[in-house]
Amino acid sequence: MKEFDVLIIGGGPAGLAAAISAYDNGAKSVCIMERDNRLGGILNQCIHNGFGLTRFKESLAGPEYADRFVKQVETRNITVMLDTTVLSLSGEKTVTAISPDRGYFEVKAKAVVLAMGCRERSRGALNIAGARCAGIYSAGTAQKYVNVKGFMPGKRIVILGSGDIGLIMARRMTLEGAKVVAVCEIMPYSSGLRRNIVQCLDDFGIPLYLEHTITKIEGKDRVTGVVVSKVDENRRPIAGTELHFDCDTVLFSVGLIPENELTKNAEIPLAKNTRGAIVYQNRETLCSGVFACGNVLQVHDLVDFVSEESELAGRCAAEYAIKGISAKGGVNVVNGKNVTYVLPQKLDLDLQSNGLIKLYFRVSGAFRNCVIALSCGDKVIVQKQKKIAVPGEMETLVIPKDKLSLIDGDLTLTLEA
Amino acid sequence: MEVVNLTCVECPVGCSINVTVDGGKAIKVEGNGCIRGKLYAENEVVCPKRVVTSTVKTTDGRLLPVKTDIPVRKSAMFEVMGLINAVVVAPPVSVGDVLVDDIFEGAKLVATGNAPTK
Numbered sequence: 001m002k003e004f005d006v007l008i009i010g011g012g013p014a015g016l017a018a019a020i021s022a023y024d025n026g027a028k029s030v031c032i033m034e035r036d037n038r039l040g041g042i043l044n045q046c047i048h049n050g051f052g053l054t055r056f057k058e059s060l061a062g063p064e065y066a067d068r069f070v071k072q073v074e075t076r077n078i079t080v081m082l083d084t085t086v087l088s089l090s091g092e093k094t095v096t097a098i099s100p101d102r103g104y105f106e107v108k109a110k111a112v113v114l115a116m117g118c119r120e121r122s123r124g125a126l127n128i129a130g131a132r133c134a135g136i137y138s139a140g141t142a143q144k145y146v147n148v149k150g151f152m153p154g155k156r157i158v159i160l161g162s163g164d165i166g167l168i169m170a171r172r173m174t175l176e177g178a179k180v181v182a183v184c185e186i187m188p189y190s191s192g193l194r195r196n197i198v199q200c201l202d203d204f205g206i207p208l209y210l211e212h213t214i215t216k217i218e219g220k221d222r223v224t225g226v227v228v229s230k231v232d233e234n235r236r237p238i239a240g241t242e243l244h245f246d247c248d249t250v251l252f253s254v255g256l257i258p259e260n261e262l263t264k265n266a267e268i269p270l271a272k273n274t275r276g277a278i279v280y281q282n283r284e285t286l287c288s289g290v291f292a293c294g295n296v297l298q299v300h301d302l303v304d305f306v307s308e309e310s311e312l313a314g315r316c317a318a319e320y321a322i323k324g325i326s327a328k329g330g331v332n333v334v335n336g337k338n339v340t341y342v343l344p345q346k347l348d349l350d351l352q353s354n355g356l357i358k359l360y361f362r363v364s365g366a367f368r369n370c371v372i373a374l375s376c377g378d379k380v381i382v383q384k385q386k387k388i389a390v391p392g393e394m395e396t397l398v399i400p401k402d403k404l405s406l407i408d409g410d411l412t413l414t415l416e417a
Numbered sequence: 418m419e420v421v422n423l424t425c426v427e428c429p430v431g432c433s434i435n436v437t438v439d440g441g442k443a444i445k446v447e448g449n450g451c452i453r454g455k456l457y458a459e460n461e462v463v464c465p466k467r468v469v470t471s472t473v474k475t476t477d478g479r480l481l482p483v484k485t486d487i488p489v490r491k492s493a494m495f496e497v498m499g500l501i502n503a504v505v506v507a508p509p510v511s512v513g514d515v516l517v518d519d520i521f522e523g524a525k526l527v528a529t530g531n532a533p534t535k
Contacts, residue, residue: 047482047529048470053428061470061529063482067512147472150480175471175498194431198424199467203491302429393429 004031004079005321006314007095007109009086009262012041014294015115016069017307021314022113023076026322031079031107033086033097039073040066041117042140043303045147048168050195054304065303089266091287110321113313114263114277114285114292118256118299120165126254128160130217130226139165139253146172154249158226159183160214162190162197163392164301166253171200180206181245184228186213186235189366191255191392193301213237214250223248258296266290273341274298280327281344281357282316283309288326291317298343298360301394305360312355319352327351331407333359333374336414340364340391347411349404357399363389363415371416372397376407389415418444423461427453434458465491470529473504473516481510481532485524497521508532 005027008015011034023030038044043051046062053059056068073080084099093109120138135154137145142153143165155178159166162185170180183201188211190197201208209228215237216227230241258276268287271278276297277285283293293313294306319325330348335341342361359374366389373383374397381403389395397413418439425432430450436458437445443459460466466488472480483504489497497520506516510532517526 044530047472047484049468049484049529050429059427059468061482061484063530064512067531147482148480150472150474175469175494193429194424195426195429198431199426203467 001094002107004029004107004109006030006111006113006317007093007107008032008113008115008314009089009095010034010041010115010117010294010296011036011039011080011082012115012117012294013043013066013069013303013306014117014296014310014313015041015113016066016073017310018113018115018291018293018314018317019078020069020072020076021311022111022318022321023078025315025318027111027318029079030076031081031109032073033081033084033095035083035085037082039070039080039082045140045144046168047147048172051303054302055307062303069307086262089262089290091266091290093289110289111317112290113310113317114260114290114296115294115310115313116259116262116296118295119259120252121255121257123252126252128214128217131219131223133217133219133222135219135223135249136217137249137251139163139169139251142249142251143169143172146176152176152178153251154178154223154247156181156247157249157251158214158228158245158247159251159253161185161253161255162192162208163253163255164192164196166251167192167196167200169251169253170206171204174204174206178249180204181247182207182209182228184209184212184214186211186231189390189392193392209243212243215242217250223250226250256295256299258299260296263292263296271341271343271345273335274343276343278345279343280330280346280348280351282319282325282327282348282351283313283344284316284320284327289317289320291320298341298394301392305394309360325352332410334410334412335361336412338364338367338370338415338417339413342413347407349407356401357404359397359399359413361395361397361413362391363395364391366390367415367417369417372413373416374399374411374413376409376411379406381406381411386415421462423458425449425454425457427451427457436462438462467491467494469494469497469501471498471501473501473506473526475510475532476505476507477535479508479532481506481528482530483516483526484529485520486515486527487524489521489524493521497524501526506532509534
């Protein structure tokens with residue numbers, strides 16, 4: 001059986017950055033398994049610009065951002081297995097996979113990095129009534145059709161959900177000649193970035209219906225229209241508020257779900273709020289030597305932060321493989337008032353780590369002039385002021401090194417409005 | 418004199434910017450977090466511009482992602498799309514290759530993906 005120091009599952013932005021970092025931190029044999037026929041993951045279909053502003057201080061298109069990492073992988077002695085689907089992972093870090101070239105095969109690794117990314121939440125998860133006809137797509141599928149395959153899914157579009165992919169697709173479909181008649185969002189605010197509302201909707205006069213959802217899809221063989229209703233504060237449709245839109249296509253942009261089937265089957269504990277693995281600050285899961293990073297761990301807004309997190313996971317996976325450095329015990333970090341999740345969920349304060357501990361979290365509503373505080377019992381360890389905090393934008397909080405000695409129990413992160 | 422409120426689109430922060438406009442020009446910019454935001458706001462009240470990203474065909478039937486190297490007039494975006502859609506390129510093409518020297522008012526059309534020879 002072939003053996004690697006570090007095996008990375010997934011060749012998107014997370015897997016690429018983790019592989020490079022594992023290699024540069026001393027892992028002698030690094031392998032990436034990717035189920036697509038090329039590296040880069042979803043970045044390949046994200047042809048819009050705006051990637052890399054944090055990391056490279058320039059605005060890159062998705063494939064350009066991916067290319068920078070692919071080139072770095074190519075200049076290192078990293079094994080890349082394309083068209084390779086991982087079927088299972090065991091706690092002993094044996095992976096079974098399948099590919100057209102190799103058939104069914106097994107490899108063993110000292111450390112594994114989970115970098116499988118997300119998939120889109122589907123119509124089925126929303127229980128929307130109406131016809132099961134052609135013309136209903138997830139926004140990401142439509143994006144692949146338009147940007148990679150080269151055909152248009154439809155001409156008159158209604159988009160449900162105002163996440164970034166939905167907004168980006170509203171602009172893309174419009175530029176390619178389709179008419180986007182409405183974007184509906186069930187919440188009173190968009191979950192997308194403010195700038196995408198401006199440059200994808202406002203620039204083209206596309207209306208955004210907040211607190212509205214699709215209550216019926218009409219059509220026999222093909223979508224012919226949708227019924228959209230206003231919702232109350234409990235997100236239930238209000239009778240009598242129905243609007244009708246003629247359309248031939250409905251796109252769903254209603255959230256991303258970390259793709260953790262492998263993780264679950266390996267019996268690695270997941271957090272309910274992130275749907276990703278529970279991890280320590282080194283991104284090690286509760287299964288020793290298995291690490292996770294990128295969107296399979298928590299859904300990021302910006303690929304720049306995926307790369308950053310994955311470099312950390314890659315480095316720590318290399319340290320595990322070479323020196324056996326592993327996180328154990330430690331304290332829990334819990335989301336408190338107005339915070340929906342915080343990651344990492346565990347801190348091992350004895351872990352040899354040469355980086356700062358940075359907490360990532362999301363807030364539960366739109367807040368102005370709020371205070372974010374990390375406390376241990378009655379002690380406030382760190383706090384910071386925030387002018388605006390919204391659920392659509394991931395927040396971070398760094399724990400300074402000199403504050404670590406104050407921690408003597410579980411931590412709670414809260415937001416006071 | 419009037420004050421225009423804008424959301425900056427230069428980066429994901431999306432600063433809320435107030436621009437004081439007089440005689441068709443920005444005379445004061447407030448709320449921007451960086452110099453990119455100031456330039457964006459000054460330009461936005463005079464002649465809004467956007468980078469256009471799209472795809473072109475390759476001679477062997479693939480799609481290649483492209484962008485304009487500088488922002489082009491927002492009001493001309495559909496015209497620019499028409500010009501981009503007429504472009505066909507022969508592989509091999511690499512990220513950063515200039516495909517058209519002047520696609521529209523001085524903007525270059527640049528490849529953002531690779532199309533190696535098959």
